[in-house]
Amino acid sequence: MNTTVFSDFFLPLTLAVITFGLGLSIAVRDIRDIVILPRNIMVGVLGQLLILPILAFGIVLITGLKAELAVGLILISICPGGATSNLITYMIRGNVALSVSMTVVNSVITIFTIPLIAQFSLNIFLHEFAGFDLPFLKSVFNIFQITVLPATAGILIRHYREKIARRLEEPLRYILPILLLLVYSGVLFLENGNGEIKINDFFRILPYALTLNILAMVSGLYLPSIFGIKKINRVTISIELGLQNSTLAIFVAASLIGSVQIAMVAVVYGSFSFFTTWAFGYFSKKYL
Numbered sequence: 001m002n003t004t005v006f007s008d009f010f011l012p013l014t015l016a017v018i019t020f021g022l023g024l025s026i027a028v029r030d031i032r033d034i035v036i037l038p039r040n041i042m043v044g045v046l047g048q049l050l051i052l053p054i055l056a057f058g059i060v061l062i063t064g065l066k067a068e069l070a071v072g073l074i075l076i077s078i079c080p081g082g083a084t085s086n087l088i089t090y091m092i093r094g095n096v097a098l099s100v101s102m103t104v105v106n107s108v109i110t111i112f113t114i115p116l117i118a119q120f121s122l123n124i125f126l127h128e129f130a131g132f133d134l135p136f137l138k139s140v141f142n143i144f145q146i147t148v149l150p151a152t153a154g155i156l157i158r159h160y161r162e163k164i165a166r167r168l169e170e171p172l173r174y175i176l177p178i179l180l181l182l183v184y185s186g187v188l189f190l191e192n193g194n195g196e197i198k199i200n201d202f203f204r205i206l207p208y209a210l211t212l213n214i215l216a217m218v219s220g221l222y223l224p225s226i227f228g229i230k231k232i233n234r235v236t237i238s239i240e241l242g243l244q245n246s247t248l249a250i251f252v253a254a255s256l257i258g259s260v261q262i263a264m265v266a267v268v269y270g271s272f273s274f275f276t277t278w279a280f281g282y283f284s285k286k287y288l
Contacts, residue, residue: 012142014179015083016150021172022083022090022100023154024165030097031155040095043224044102044237049109051223052077052241053117055215059208060125067125072265073208074121075253077216078114079266080106081243083146084274087176088243092281094236100151102240107147108140118252205268213273217242217280221288235285242277246270 034041056077060070082103089099122128158165220238229237249266253259 012146015146018083018087018176018180019100019147020150020154021168021176022086022096023151024158024172025090025169026097026100026151026155026158028155028159030095031101034097034101039227040098040224040229040233040237041101041105043227043229044098044220044240045105045109047220047223047237047241048080048102048106049113051219052212052216052244055219056212059211059215063208065208068259068261069205069208069265070125071118071121071257071259072205072249072253072262073212075114075118075262076209076244076246076249076266076269077212078110078117079245079249079252080110081240082107082245082248084180084245085240085243085277087180088239088274088278088281089236091173091177091278092235092239092285094239094281094285095233098233098236099240100147102237104147106240111140114248114252118257122257201264202268202271205265206272209265209269210272210276213242213269213276214280216244217277217284221284231288232285235281238284239277239281242280243273244269246273 053074056074059065060073065073080103086096086099086103088094090096119129154165217238220241221234224234224237244266246266246269249269250263253263253266
């Protein structure tokens, strides 16, 4: 059996199942509130599009990070979190509707912004022109297939069969993380790819990646308070900003740009960010 079946089939299927499970926790009124009062999602999206790249550029300029790693850090900053950030929000009982909505909007917008900002960073630090792009129609279809369609199905079941949705809600808090862990383990251990990294490279990159992760979460938690956004939504935004899409960043770096060195930052970031983001979201919601 071709081992890439895990990332090509089981991983997208698992993400769709997870998003369906998240949809079961979203009421129609939650979506209505976001449409009527879009301030929360607008602030969250602006944080993803502006704050994160600014933080990454700041870290690079202050530390004088090596050119390839500098591009890698900027690249991870512009790849928005997907179903995994939605799952963490669900696990800590944050605003799941806001999280899923941010994921959809961010994912569509960054189809255009990722090539632009990545190319800009390549020009600045490596003086190279990659000339790559993300396939627009394919990307939009994948977003629809993995996020919009299953989430909508879950929301409709919650609306018309609320008792069933509520009965499933508690067991899904345990089933969904385990399901994601199993499939990611399959991708990690059964597939060969560009995810290999030496231990000394890991610890060389870790301080920069961890700094970006922490600054992103702190910014997401406190900066939205300027706009009068309540705590539960600020915690949700902080999770969305903290957990970036490492898989997408690795794909762009290794497959589109053609640099394993650039991809290493995303490999390191992806190795710890689920746990740090979950911990930050949990403790900030409970104690801050």
